[in-house]
Amino acid sequence: MGILYPLHVSPEYGRYTGYHDSGRSLGAPVRIRSKLQDWFSPEEAGAVGDGVTDDTAAFRLLANEVNNIKCSSGKIYRVGEVDLDGRYVDATANVGFRPMAGSRYMFKLKGYDPRFFGGFTQDQSNAIAFQTTTAGYAAGASTIVVASVAGMEVGMVVFVEDSANVWFHTVITGINTGTNTISLRNPAAGAGFAGARVAAMYGTFVIEDATKWMMCHHNIVNSYGAILMRTTVEKVPGKDDIIHVSNKGTMIDVAVDNFRYFGICKMNETAGVKINDVKLWGGTSETIHYVGNNTAGPYAVADGATYLKRNVTVKIGDSPKTLGVDFEYTDLSGAEIRFLSGRYPPIGSDIYVTKFCEGIRGFIEDQRNTSVIHGGNNYNQVEALGLRIGIHCLNAELTDFANCISDSCSKVSVQLESCVETLRFSELFAGFAPANIRAFSTQKSQFHGLYTNRVPPSEMVNPALLDDNVYLYDSKIEISLPEWSGPDYQMAFGGTSTPILSGGEAFRLESTDALPAGNTKYLRVRGPFQTTVAPGETVTSEGTFLWFVARCSTSPGAGQSFTYQLYSNGAALGSPIAISGDGNYEASAYLVLAASLGVEIVVGVTASGGANASIHRATLLKR
Known part of the structure; x- marks a missing residue:
């Protein structure tokens, strides 16, 4: 029978896997490669790595057969929906990945001890599956009627626009194709309206039902949602439902650039997560082209309203135009611009209105709908920039943020909802946002070493929308006043709450x-x-x-x-x-x-x- 070379392995001394049953000597030493201990390259399973060819089958074969996958230096692999159940991917040698069009995710880390080290992911064409539609709904609704449920799935994270353009998020728990209705795990927040935008997705990376997982030294560029951590509930025959906790996870030196909806979304019973040095730089740019007609306009801003002046740039041809000199906003929300008298664009000229569209959320710590321990989280050196809300904590407890930055946000740096005193922040920089901290129904979450700095009124499209450094609605938080620094200390209180400020x-x-x-x-x-x-x-x-x-x-x-x-x-x-x-x-x-x-x-x-x-x-x- 000779030697069998699985996984497209070519014969090489000390490298190939094989066996023989001929009873004859092979004439050379043979070491059988261990699927549990040795490294295998994607090329051995048929991958090309040119950034164009679909290498999914090769990665799935390796993920099913071997423990350790060593990616080849300089290669770019195009893959989609590869489950790494306890597998180790080493992509440290300048390795790139591109998701296959229509994939719900690129890689899923699951099981015991999955690890992903190194490399970068490019999704310039937004290949990961992403569904958009519109809806009309009322605040508190548990189901909403959308224009179409096509492409939506139970379990997707869904973001829904509200009247303040802040958006809320939850999970789809049911879909009715007959009525184009989706059911929401959490009631709709904020004031709804007809035509509100709806977006549903998973993530480029999904960490699901994993224990002792690790993700390090990776960069994700351009995504709708980058990293989704969650659990599922599976029925075990003869037993009650068992929730598989994604815990004891570690994330080090991960950067996410140019994402639209979330950088990291941590949900359900994900617990015991340790993060160090994670950069979440959200936002994308959109440009609308107009043809001049020697009038003032108005001309719409890409993607609707803007709140920060620097988010919008205007050109006629290659010539940049100046706010207050050449054009102004026609309303305080910044949804349109109008050229000033004497500065009208000539007939036939090219007008380009470009808006930097902030990401919706940077880091989401969502501990709603949990039934087991979901704390024990430590996040160090998390940076969230270019977002509507930088860090968003919901029902969070037993969680520490340390040495974190949430900056350049169009709504609020840090938002807390129904959190408790075991949520703690130390050495937090909450800067350049209309509001720095907003807390709703939160009890005694702690802040030590706090620095706040709101957007200067001159940078706001509408200075009246400038909010407070700290806003508490039916909330009591602890701020160590001797450690609170910044240029101003504006506070406001809503509901019936009285703040608790340590030392004052x-x-x-x-x-x-x-x-x-x-x-x-x-x-x-x-x-x-x-x-x-x-x-x-x-x-x-x-x-x-x-x-x-x-x-x-x-x-x-x-x-x-x-x-x-x-x-x-x-x-x-x-x-x-x-x-x-x-x-x-x-x-x-x-x-x-x-x-x-x-x-x-x-x-x-x-x-x-x-x-x-x-x-x-x-x-x-x-x-």
């Missing part, structure tokens, strides 16, 4: 009615203005007033001002601060003024004679 207090003094021009009135707690300087809000402990921040809902107007004076037991405390002019909404001061136990504080607000009517808010931080 926060006072929210807010009017529910507008202050007319030429009036002076006084802020105490949230409610109507007082006409007298007493009574005030009682200070419950000794300390020092640290920051005094004022904000108005409508700017004073050209040549007008709002002046804010802090009072203690009816006497002025420190110097007043003022908001002046059109398009300005905030003022702040660093006080360092003693706050004695039991004194009553109020803030007097004076509107100049021609000022716009406005609602006012003052925030005081004390430590």
Whole structure:
């Protein structure tokens, strides 16, 4: 019978696998290669590695037959839906991957001890399966009617646009093809509307039902969703449903660039995940071409509204145009531009309106719908940039973020929903976003070494949409005030919550009615203005007033001002601060003024004679 060479192995001393049953000597030493211990290259299974040829069959053969796959230097493999059940892929020798068109994912890590080391993934043509449609829905809906369910599957992650262009995410749990209805694992969040965009997908990499997995030194470029970590529920004969926990996973030195919906989405009972040095740089660019007709326009911005001025660039031919000189936004949401008088594009000229479209989410820690331990997560040096929301935690507990950055976000740097005190952040930079931290129904999540820095009003398309450094709605979080740094300290509270700030207090003094021009009135707690300087809000402990921040809902107007004076037991405390002019909404001061136990504080607000009517808010931080 001679020698059998499986997996297209060519004869080579000490390298080939074979056996013989002829009873004759082979004439040379033979070492049988171990499928469990030795390395096999994709080329041995028939792969080409030219970036064009479909190498899926070769990778599937290796994934079914051997433990260790060693990719060849300089090769680019095109593959789709390869399951690595406890397998080890070494792609460290400058190896590339491209997903096959229509694949639901490229690689899936599963089972015990799967590992993927090195290489890069390019999906420039967005080959991974991705379904889009539109829907009309109401907030809180558990099912939504979409224009089409074609291509959607139960288990896909689905992102749905809301009226604020923030989007919410969940999982598809059911599909009715007769009524074009999809069922959602979690109720719809945010206000829905007719024509809302819907997107459903898996991820370029899926880590599913895996234990002791590892993914290191890999770069994913261009994707809808990059890395999805999740579990499934399988029925075991004769037993109850068993949830297979994806745990004890490690991710080191992974970069995700130019993704549209998520960089990392960690869901279900995925637990015990350790991450170190992960960069999630979201966003893509879209350009719309118009032909000039010597009019102002308007011309639509690609992908709808924008919130940051720098996200939109405009050219006529090869000539860049300047906001405020050549064009302006026609509405405060930034959905359209209009050319200014004297700057109209000539008839027949090429107009290019390009928008940088932020990724929807950077890092999602979604522990909703869990029934077993899902904590024990440690994330170190996670960077999330160019997104609507950088880091989004839902029902998170027993999870630590350390030395993380969430920056250049069009909505909020870090958003917490229904999280608890065992969610902790240390050395967090939350910067260049309209809001830095927003917490909803969250109890005592901890922040140490916090740096916040909102977008300057001059960078906002609509400065009135600038939010707060910290916004708490029915939430109590712990911020170590001595470790909180940044250029301003704007806080707001919604619902019935009172914040807990380690080492200090926060006072929210807010009017529910507008202050007319030429009036002076006084802020105490949230409610109507007082006409007298007493009574005030009682200070419950000794300390020092640290920051005094004022904000108005409508700017004073050209040549007008709002002046804010802090009072203690009816006497002025420190110097007043003022908001002046059109398009300005905030003022702040660093006080360092003693706050004695039991004194009553109020803030007097004076509107100049021609000022716009406005609602006012003052925030005081004390430590």
